[in-house]
């Protein structure tokens with residue numbers, strides 16, 4: 001079992017260094033500690049080390065875990081969103097990272113209205129057009145953007161991507177660049193601010209920060225190896 005406090009401080013230092021290389025303010029990057037598959041106890045250790053922002057990818061796993069933990073933590077839902085789970089996800093999570101269709105966004109908007117909430121979301125873009133991955137195509141976002149911006153409750157923060165897994169983080173760089181460029185294009189084309197980019201995981205978060213990530217989702221480098229897979233695409 002790794003020492004979570006040590007791992008966290010090392011990740012924070014690496015984020016700082018990446019910000020330095022890119023001439024970015026450290027406060028412009030949010031570290032989301034991805035606690036999926038790990039028990040509430042591991043989250044408590046991270047909280048003791050000063051971490052307050054966490055990510056989970058399954059509502060069924062997260063709900064009992066969150067119930068054991070103190071209030072005041074900030075939870076991000078980073079997994080695929082099943083329609084029938086939206087009503088349970090919205091009250092628990094401040095941000096939903098993987099919105100990938102107008103239909104889903106409208107459903108979230110409707111449920112948020114019923115619950116009196118104003119959820120923040122990322123649009124997930126399948127930036128490398130991989131068969132196995134969820135997410136909008138770039139073209140799909142362009143087509144839906146106007147309608148998405150018209151939703152009353154849902155606030156779109158920006159784009160989220162999960163590029164192809166590679167051994168060498170440098171090889172993820174072009175996908176991060178492409179995601180940022182798509183964001184810039186959408187901002188210009190639709191005259192809207194999309195300030196956030198959710199990109200970068202344990203293997204490539206430094207490169208993601210260098211390319212403009214505002215939210216990095218880091219799990220195994222903080223909590224250790226996961227002993228089981230959570231969904232079809234990510235372990």
Ligand SMILES: *Cc1c(COP(=O)(O)O)cnc(C)c1O
Pocket residue numbers: 034036057078079162201202203217218219220221234235
């Ligand atoms: C599990 C997961 C992560 C964290 O992955 P690590 O490689 O363990 O850092 C990040 N993003 C998403 C969407 C995930 O499902």
